[in-house]
Amino acid sequence: MATPLVVSEVAKSFTMHLRDGIRLPVVSDVSFSVKAGECVVLGGPSGIGKSSLLKMVYGNYGVDGGQILIEHEGKVIDLASADPRSVLAVRRVTLGYVSQFLRVVPRVAAIDVVAEPLLAGGENPEVARERAEEMLSRLNLPRELWQLPPATFSGGEQQRVNIARGFITNHRILLLDEPTASLDAKNREIVVGMIAEKKRAGVALLGIFHDDDVRTEVADRIIDVSAFSPRKAAA
Numbered sequence: 001m002a003t004p005l006v007v008s009e010v011a012k013s014f015t016m017h018l019r020d021g022i023r024l025p026v027v028s029d030v031s032f033s034v035k036a037g038e039c040v041v042l043g044g045p046s047g048i049g050k051s052s053l054l055k056m057v058y059g060n061y062g063v064d065g066g067q068i069l070i071e072h073e074g075k076v077i078d079l080a081s082a083d084p085r086s087v088l089a090v091r092r093v094t095l096g097y098v099s100q101f102l103r104v105v106p107r108v109a110a111i112d113v114v115a116e117p118l119l120a121g122g123e124n125p126e127v128a129r130e131r132a133e134e135m136l137s138r139l140n141l142p143r144e145l146w147q148l149p150p151a152t153f154s155g156g157e158q159q160r161v162n163i164a165r166g167f168i169t170n171h172r173i174l175l176l177d178e179p180t181a182s183l184d185a186k187n188r189e190i191v192v193g194m195i196a197e198k199k200r201a202g203v204a205l206l207g208i209f210h211d212d213d214v215r216t217e218v219a220d221r222i223i224d225v226s227a228f229s230p231r232k233a234a235a
C-alpha cells in the first residue's frame, strides 16, 4: 500500500477521574495520512495534543472515536479498535516508535536493548548483535558503554540508544517523538541522515520535532494540530 498510515476522524478527550470526572477535550475530527517514503511532522503550540496524537497512533492512548488504519502484513488493521494482541503484533512487525526518553530495563546492556526488537522479530542473535553494534557506532556511542546498562548514561547517550533501538528494524511506519531533543549538532545531523535513509527505503514517518532546522530538513509536510483542537474551535 502506498499509504501505510491513515488517521480518520479521530477524537480524544481525557477524563480526570480524580477531579470529579472533568473531561478535557484534546483533539477532534483528526484526519490525515502518511504515504510510503514521506515524513509528516506534527506542529502547533505546546499542549495542543501532538504527543497525545502520536501515542494514539501507537495504540498507547485509546480514542473516543475514529479509526487508525495501519497496513500490516497485507491487511488493513484499525489500531483504534484492535485487541491488545493485534496491537503488539503490529508493533513487532510494522509500527515502530522512538519516544523522547529511553525506558531502561535494569541490568540489560545497551547493546542488548538495541538488538531486542530484531530478536523479537525472530532475527538470528548474532546478526541482531552485529546490527546493534553498527547502529551504536554510527551514533557515536563510546564502545566502552555498549556492555553497560544505560541507566547511568547521560541524556544524549540514552537518547542515542533509544534511536538505535527504534531505527534498527525495517518497520514500514516509524513514529518519532522529538528524537533529536538531547543531541549535539553532530549527532543531530546523523539522525537527520538516518531519517532520510528511512524515507528512501519507503518508510512512512510521523514525528514531532521542536528544532526548526531539523524540522525543515526532514519534513515533507507539516500538520498544524491546532486545526484539530476543540479549544481553538471554542475560542
Ligand SMILES: Nc1ncnc2c1ncn2[C@@H]1O[C@H](COP(=O)(O)OP(=O)(O)OP(=O)(O)O)[C@@H](O)[C@H]1O
Pocket (backbone or CB within 6 Å): 014, 024, 026, 044, 045, 046, 047, 048, 049, 050, 051, 052, 053
Ligand atoms: N495522560 C493524560 N491525562 C490527562 N491529560 C493529558 C494526558 N496527556 C496529555 N494530557 C493533556 O492533553 C493536552 C495535550 O498534551 P500533549 O502532551 O499531547 O501536547 P503537546 O502538543 O505534545 O505539547 P508539548 O509540545 O508541550 O510537548 C495537554 O493539555 C495535557 O495536559
